[in-house]
């Protein structure tokens with residue numbers, strides 16, 4: 001079914017609640033946070049607060065998103081429990097600029113490096129993304145914006161190799177946004193793939209159901225096929241989607 005404004009702003013009875021995941025990678029070359037979730041200010045008391053949402057998001061996005069951030073669940077609050085201060089983070093990798101992935105950047109902007117693919121940045125103020133990626137959530141923070149490069153990996157053979165050793169790759173998975181990155185973490189023959197919003201659950205690639213949120217269906221299909229191929233690799237420890245309710249918070253070691 002096509003997205004329409006009517007469908008996106010569903011009546012409350014038709015709404016479903018999905019998690020918003022961030023990931024912490026403990027890598028020999030540093031601590032790496034992937035995405036930042038919602039900010040505390042959008043849900044000061046830990047529940048859905050329409051006035052607080054309206055203060056963070058423009059009206060059309062406030063109608064779409066009804067976020068709640070329970071006590072202790074903002075990204076900096078979860079890091080604090082692990083004894084990690086935002087300035088301890090070596091990298092924050094942003095998979096794309098939709099607000100549920102970057103609103104929490106205000107809590108971790110003292111990280112040493114904030115990395116965003118230039119291709120995501122370029123399109124964020126153009127086309128449809130201008131209305132869905134409010135700049136006030138991220139434009140003021142100093143980001144490093146590398147371009148994707150040609151590679152044998154990925155649906156359109158574009159990657160950013162964070163350390164130059166293929167241990168952390170930002171792999172372009174277009175379709176949800178043009179510049180979106182999946183994060184491929186490799187060690188020896190094993191890997192974990194963080195699929196960002198290229199898929200919402202394994203059903204997307206197992207049954208080739210393209211997610212409703214997307215603006216280039218052909219690219220969504222190509223990205224899903226690549227994810228499906230990766231999930232079938234013997235070295236695959238996990239493929240995790242950013243909003244999959246079946247994913248439990250935990251630790252994966254590779």
Ligand SMILES: [Zn+2]
Nearest residue numbers: 098100197242
């Ligand atoms: Zn998302």
